[in-house]
Amino acid sequence: MIPELGNIALTLALVSAILLAVFPLWGAQTNQSGLIATARPLALGMFTFTLIAFVCLSYAFATDDFSLSYVAQNSNTQLPMQYKLTAVWGGHEGSFLLWVLMLSLWTVAVAIFSGSIPQEMVARVLAVLGMVSVGFYLFMLLTSNPFQSMLPFVPVDGQDLNPLLQDFGMIIHPPMLYMGYVGFSVAFAFAGAALIAGKLDSTWARWSRPWVQAAWCFLTIGICLGSWWAYYELGWGGWWFWDPVENASFMPWLAGTALMHSLAVTEKRKVFKSWTVLLAIGAFSLSLLGTFLVRSGVIVSVHSFASDPTRGLFILGILVVLSGGALLLFALRAASLNSVGRYQTVSREVMLMGNNILLCAATLVVLLGTLLPLVHKELGLGAISIGAPFFNKMFVYLIVPFVFLLCIGPLSRWKQQSVKALARQLITAFCISLVAALLIFFSYSEQAYMAVLGLTLSFWILVASVLEVWQRIGAMDSQYSIAKRLRMLTRSHWGMILGHVGFAVTLIGITLVSNYEQERDVRMLPGEQITLSDYTFVFNGVSKTQGPNYESDVGHFSVYRSGEKLTTMMPEKRIYTVQRMPMTEAAIHTTISRDLFIALGEPLDDGAWAVRVYIKPFVTWIWGGGAIMALGGVCALSDRRYRMSTLAKFKKASPLSSATGEHA
Amino acid sequence: MNPRRKQRLLVVSAVVLLVGGAIALMLYALNDNIDLFYTPSEIIEGKKGEKPQVGQRLRIGGMVVPGTVERDNQTLQVAFDLVDTGPPVTVLYNGILPDLFREGQGIVATGVLVEATTIKAQEVLAKHDEEYMPPELAEKMKGIRHVKPENAGGGT
Numbered sequence: 095m096i097p098e099l100g101n102i103a104l105t106l107a108l109v110s111a112i113l114l115a116v117f118p119l120w121g122a123q124t125n126q127s128g129l130i131a132t133a134r135p136l137a138l139g140m141f142t143f144t145l146i147a148f149v150c151l152s153y154a155f156a157t158d159d160f161s162l163s164y165v166a167q168n169s170n171t172q173l174p175m176q177y178k179l180t181a182v183w184g185g186h187e188g189s190f191l192l193w194v195l196m197l198s199l200w201t202v203a204v205a206i207f208s209g210s211i212p213q214e215m216v217a218r219v220l221a222v223l224g225m226v227s228v229g230f231y232l233f234m235l236l237t238s239n240p241f242q243s244m245l246p247f248v249p250v251d252g253q254d255l256n257p258l259l260q261d262f263g264m265i266i267h268p269p270m271l272y273m274g275y276v277g278f279s280v281a282f283a284f285a286g287a288a289l290i291a292g293k294l295d296s297t298w299a300r301w302s303r304p305w306v307q308a309a310w311c312f313l314t315i316g317i318c319l320g321s322w323w324a325y326y327e328l329g330w331g332g333w334w335f336w337d338p339v340e341n342a343s344f345m346p347w348l349a350g351t352a353l354m355h356s357l358a359v360t361e362k363r364k365v366f367k368s369w370t371v372l373l374a375i376g377a378f379s380l381s382l383l384g385t386f387l388v389r390s391g392v393i394v395s396v397h398s399f400a401s402d403p404t405r406g407l408f409i410l411g412i413l414v415v416l417s418g419g420a421l422l423l424f425a426l427r428a429a430s431l432n433s434v435g436r437y438q439t440v441s442r443e444v445m446l447m448g449n450n451i452l453l454c455a456a457t458l459v460v461l462l463g464t465l466l467p468l469v470h471k472e473l474g475l476g477a478i479s480i481g482a483p484f485f486n487k488m489f490v491y492l493i494v495p496f497v498f499l500l501c502i503g504p505l506s507r508w509k510q511q512s513v514k515a516l517a518r519q520l521i522t523a524f525c526i527s528l529v530a531a532l533l534i535f536f537s538y539s540e541q542a543y544m545a546v547l548g549l550t551l552s553f554w555i556l557v558a559s560v561l562e563v564w565q566r567i568g569a570m571d572s573q574y575s576i577a578k579r580l581r582m583l584t585r586s587h588w589g590m591i592l593g594h595v596g597f598a599v600t601l602i603g604i605t606l607v608s609n610y611e612q613e614r615d616v617r618m619l620p621g622e623q624i625t626l627s628d629y630t631f632v633f634n635g636v637s638k639t640q641g642p643n644y645e646s647d648v649g650h651f652s653v654y655r656s657g658e659k660l661t662t663m664m665p666e667k668r669i670y671t672v673q674r675m676p677m678t679e680a681a682i683h684t685t686i687s688r689d690l691f692i693a694l695g696e697p698l699d700d701g702a703w704a705v706r707v708y709i710k711p712f713v714t715w716i717w718g719g720g721a722i723m724a725l726g727g728v729c730a731l732s733d734r735r736y737r738m739s740t741l742a743k744f745k746k747a748s749p750l751s752s753a754t755g756e757h758a
Numbered sequence: 759m760n761p762r763r764k765q766r767l768l769v770v771s772a773v774v775l776l777v778g779g780a781i782a783l784m785l786y787a788l789n790d791n792i793d794l795f796y797t798p799s800e801i802i803e804g805k806k807g808e809k810p811q812v813g814q815r816l817r818i819g820g821m822v823v824p825g826t827v828e829r830d831n832q833t834l835q836v837a838f839d840l841v842d843t844g845p846p847v848t849v850l851y852n853g854i855l856p857d858l859f860r861e862g863q864g865i866v867a868t869g870v871l872v873e874a875t876t877i878k879a880q881e882v883l884a885k886h887d888e889e890y891m892p893p894e895l896a897e898k899m900k901g902i903r904h905v906k907p908e909n910a911g912g913g914t
Contacts, residue, residue, distance in 0.1 A: 439768070451773060455780045462784060476805065477795035479817055481868070484791035491783055615834050615853045676857040695834075695854035704834055704854045 097162055100150030101241045107143035107198070108231035110136050114201075114224030118217035119290070130213050133220040137205040140227060141198040148195050151240055152182050160252050163244040164188060170254035170672050172643040180265045181255040186389060186405075187240035189268060193385075194230050196269070196276040201227065204280055204305070211301055218287035219280075226279050229412040237405050254643070254672035263323030271316030271343060275381045277309020278346055281353060282378035282420070285371045289423040294367055294431055299360035302374070304736050306357060307589075310350045311727035317343050318720035326682055331691050331708045333607075333716060336485045341464045342384030345457050349377040352453035359446050363508060366447070368431045371424060373450075379417040380457070385409055387464070438510040445503035452496045459488045490544070493601075497551040500594060501558035505565065519561050527553030538610055548605025555598035559591050589730025593723050600719025606712040615695070619702045626709050629690065630654040631663075636694075636703065644668040644677075649694045649703065653683065667694045689713045793817045793868055799844030802875060810871050817868045818847065818877055824861040840865070851879045858884040 114136040121129025151164075155178045160166040168185045169178055183189040201223045208216045234240075284302035288294050320343065325333045334340065353373040360370045390406025437443040463480045470478050505519055531549035538545075566587070567579040574582070612626050620635035634650040647667040653660045663681035670677060680693040688711045695704030794810070795817045801810055810816055820840030827838040834853055839846040849867050859865060859882065869879035 439765070447769070451776055455777070458780070459784060462788075466788075477817075479793045479795065479868070480788070481791050481793060484787050487787045487791075488784060492780075617832065617834055678857055693854075698829065699831075706854055 096150050096153050097159065097241045097243065100147045100154075101239070103143045103146040103150065104231065104235060104239070104241070107140050107147065107194075108228070108235060110140040110143060111224050111227035111231050114140060115221055115228050116224075117221075118224075119221035122214040122217045122221070122291070125214070127213070130217040133217040134205045136224070137198075137201045137220050140224075141202040144191075144195050144198045147241075148182075148191055151188060151191060152179055155179060155182050158252070160250075161243055161245055161248045162240070163242050164240045166244060166249050166252045168255050169252040170643065171251055172672070173252075173255055173260070174642055176265065177255055177260045181259070183268050184255045184259045184264070187234070187238045187242075189272075190230075190234050190238055190389075191240050192268060193272050193276060194227065194234060196272045197223070197227055197230060197279060199273075200277055200280050200305075200309075204283070208301075215287060215291065215293075215301075218290055219283045222283035222286040222290075223279060226283070226416060229416065233405075233408050233412065237408055251672075254670065257644070257668070257670040257673070257675050257677045258327060260643075260670075261323065261327050263319060263327060267316060267319040267323055270312055270319055274309050274311075274313025274316045274350075275343070275346060275384065277305065277312055278350060278353075278374075278378040278381050280305040280309065281374040282416075285374035286420055286423070289371065289420065289427050292427060292430065294371060294427060296361050296364045296367070299357045299367075299370060303354075303357045303361060304731055306350065306354050306374075307727045307731050310347070310354055311724045311731070313343070313347050313350060314720055314724045314727065317347060318717045318724075321720075322717050325713070326680055328678075330678075330693065331613075331680070331706070331710065333713065336463070336482045338464050339384075339388050341460045342387045345460050345464075346377050346380040346384060348453050348457040348460065349373060349380050352450045352457075353377050355446050355453075356450050359443055363437070363443055365437070365443060366450075368424070368428055369450070371431075375417060375420045375424065379413065380461075382409065382413040382416065386413060436509070440506070440511045440513050440516070442503060442506040442508045442511065445499050445506055448499045449496065449503060452492055452499070456489065456492050456496075459485065459492070463488075490547075493551065494547075497555060497601075500597070501554050504562045504590065504594070505558060519565075520558070523554055523557040523561055524550075526557050527551075540610060542609035545605055545609040548601060548609070552598045552601040552605065555594055555601070559594050559598075563591065584733055586730040586733040586735075589726045589728075589733070592726030592729055594726075596719045596722030596724075596726055598719070599715050599722055603712045603715030603717075603719060607710050607716070610711045611713075612709045614707045616705055616707070617698060617702050618705045619700070624707065626707060628655050629660075629709065630657075631692065631707055633703070633705065635701075636697075641668065643672065644670045646679075647694065647697070649681075649692070649705070651681070651692055653690060663690065663692050665692045665694045667697075684714060686714065687712060795819065797842040798840050798847040799842050801847050801871070801877075802845050812871050812873060814871050815869070816871060816877075817866060818849070819864065819866040820847070821864050822859070822861050827861060840867075845875075848876045849879050849882075850876065851882055853882075855882055856884045860884075 114133065117129050117136070118133035121127070121132070151162075153159075154162050154165050155169055156175070158165070158169065158171050158178075160169075164185060164187045168181045168188070173181065181188075183192040201220060204219060204223065205216070208219070211219075281302050284298050284305070288298035317340075320340070321333045324335070324340075325331065353370065353376075356366050356370045356373050359366050386406060386409040389409060390403070463485055467478050467480060470476070501523065502516055502520060505516060527550050530553045531546050534549055535542075535546050563580070563583070566583060567576060570579045570582060614624060614626055616624055618624070618633040620633055623630055623632040625631075630653070632652045632654070634652060636647050636649050639646045639648055645668070649665050649667075651663045651665070653663055661683055663683055665681040666679040668677045668679060669675070678693050678695075680691055682692075683690040688709055691706075691708035691710060693706045695706060697703055793815050794805075796805060796810060796819075798818065798820045801816075801818065803809075818840060820842050823839040823841050823846055826846070827836065829836050835850070836852075836855065837848060837850050839848055841847075849869070850872075851867070851869075856865075863884055865882060865884045867877065867879040867883070868881045869877045872878045
């Protein structure tokens with residue numbers, strides 16, 4: 095009964111999406127306010143029906159309804175309740191349901207928080223989101239319906255959720271990541287709506303900016319969580335593998351970062367208009383490409399779902415229709431786009447252009463590295479793989495000019511910047527950061543010159559950020575106290591500062607952990623010990639325990655620092671009983687300056703175990719920096735002007751905002 | 759040229775230069791980092807007439823031959839044979855094998871060819887799925903599983 099309800103709800107959601115794609119757009123083009131007004135209720139309907147379907151599937155998981163093949167494949171009666179609920183998005187079909195739920199959530203959010211935008215524009219935006227949704231609902235109903243029934247052969251018990259996914263990270267990582275992925279559809283919809291209307295002025299940039307920032311925040315957090323999860327759950331201590339699926343989420347992030355900066359220029363200076371539209375289309379297309387890569391089975395990865403060629407073709411179809419359509423429309427409209435702003439060669443506009451070019455180059459590198467093996471194979475040239483060294487090398491080349499621009503961009507003025515003043519600030523900042531980097535460099539006994547480079551760049555960003563704030567408050571009325579002047583900086587300005595500081599923090603983490611990490615794989619008998627820098631790890635043997643749905647060998651390690659006992663660490667080797675699948679649960683001891691990491695390998699003869707021990711300096715800074723970046727995004731989102739525009743909705747439909755929409 | 763055109767030309771040529779430079783760098787970096795995929799029989803008999811050179815970096819995928827996994831008593835050094843349809847190739851590895859490494863299981867290793875039929879691996883991968891076989895390998899072994907079950911079906 096419940097599964098049928100879910101199926102019906104999904105179909106109704108599809109119908110709402112189709113209506114949403116047609117009626118409001120028709121109304122906006124022919125100026126019929128009755129049709130325009132259908133946009134919001136239809137968006138709400140789409141969301142409600144999808145939510146019902148999602149609740150139905152969750153209910154089926156909670157009640158162990160193995161008549162659904164999706165539930166039977168991804169759950170088990172022994173599975174703890176929290177994992178039963180998160181198993182909803184543990185496989186392809188359910189995670190796609192989560193995906194469309196997120197899409198309808200964004201759609202309904204646009205419908206609610208767009209009071210200050212002219213009605214026909216909202217109608218067009220929602221219609222474009224409707225078109226995107228139609229593709230995805232069709233995809234789900236035709237090729238991957240989670241409500242597919244197994245009747246009359248109902249299994250007694252399910253095949254259990256993949257043990258890798260039975261983890262806290264799995265509860266929050268996919269929703270965050272999908273919110274980010276799908277969120278770029280809103281920017282795409284705004285760009286598409288502006289193209290359809292032929293009104294490609296800076297107003298669309300102003301409207302879509304907060305949406306891009308929100309999507310970017312979610313994606314940042316999603317990627318960080320994924321990296322953290324891989325770090326502690328996959329068991330081998332790496333935090334980024336340049337795995338095709340990681341790349342699939344990293345590409346929209348890079349393009350989205352470029353888009354966020356380009357939107358700022360378009361809004362403030364009315365230049366780079368066509369570029370910004372292209373980026374908005376590009377960021378969402380890369381999200382779709384990522385979906386294609388993950389779900390079509392063309393690549394091999396720890397994340398990829400079971401392969402089915404029809405699925406791949408379908409998503410490729412959606413990608414071609416949406417991106418192709420948008421690009422075609424863009425080609426038709428591009429002639430009417432001309433930028434009015436003027437700027438000199440040394441100005442903030444040019445710095446941001448450089449930032450965009452470098453971010454796009456980075457996207458291109460990742461794209462090439464991810465797709466080349468695929469193309470190579472399809473051309474019949476044989477299977478190849480592209481290793482992490484390629485990406486690492488390319489990103490080192492790219493990051494130097496990128497950081498340089500990142501430092502001077504915020505310090506420069508719009509239109510024109512005096513080179514002399516800039517050079518003085520830059521050199522000061524550079525000297526300070528070089529000294530700081532060298533101090534840290536000499537505090538380690540190992541010699542790693544890349545560490546000096548990475549640290550100098552990171553500190554340069556930090557010092558330049560401080561200089562920028564100093565310059566900004568120096569320009570304010572000096573009768574106010576410094577604290578008061580700091581408060582007078584806008585929230586979106588603080589957002590930028592936090593974003594850049596977060597990036598520097600991540601860079602520090604990456605630099606230190608890549609250059610100074612210590613790793614040891616050893617064979618250990620109970621009673622044996624090993625020493626890595628200041629730390630001594632004593633292996634006290636292994637005991638057996640029983641979990642709810644697994645059996646486990648728990649290793650006991652005492653950790654001493656300079657002779658003093660620090661802690662006890664207990665890594666586990668689990669066997670999940672249903673799938674007989676072994677899993678490594680690493681033990682991690684975290685402080686702000688380093689992680690100790692122990693993982694149990696396999697048991698060897700006479701009671702010995704293969705053990706991997708790591709010391710990872712500053713590894714948590716990588717994710718901490720990500721959190722700071724996301725916080726910066728939230729800060730920018732809470733800027734006064736956005737709150738004002740939301741407030742405006744409650745006031746009279748303001749003649750002012752619709753006038754600017756018409757006029758510009 | 760009027761200043762505006764001049765500026766545009768400058769911008770466009772800067773972009774072209776940067777993109778060109780980036781692509782050149784990328785291809786240069788790629789050169790060292792492409793690992794060709796081989797099966798054991800391709801290493802011995804050559805792939806399209808070309809045998810891999812000793813010292814070359816490559817990837818190999820095959821089934822672990824049951825009974826060939828040898829461990830050193832004192833260290834984590836391990837040696838095992840990989841096979842597809844022809845003669846086996848030996849893989850040497852120092853470190854912890856993945857959770858799902860088993861005899862009869864399909865695995866992929868990345869490493870350097872140190873002798874004609876010996877590979878020193880830096881990385882050994884086995885998937886978290888019992889039915890898993892690397893797609894490259896599955897393609898090469900289509901229809902073969904049933905012919906030589908003693909080579910292919912040990913673990914599953």
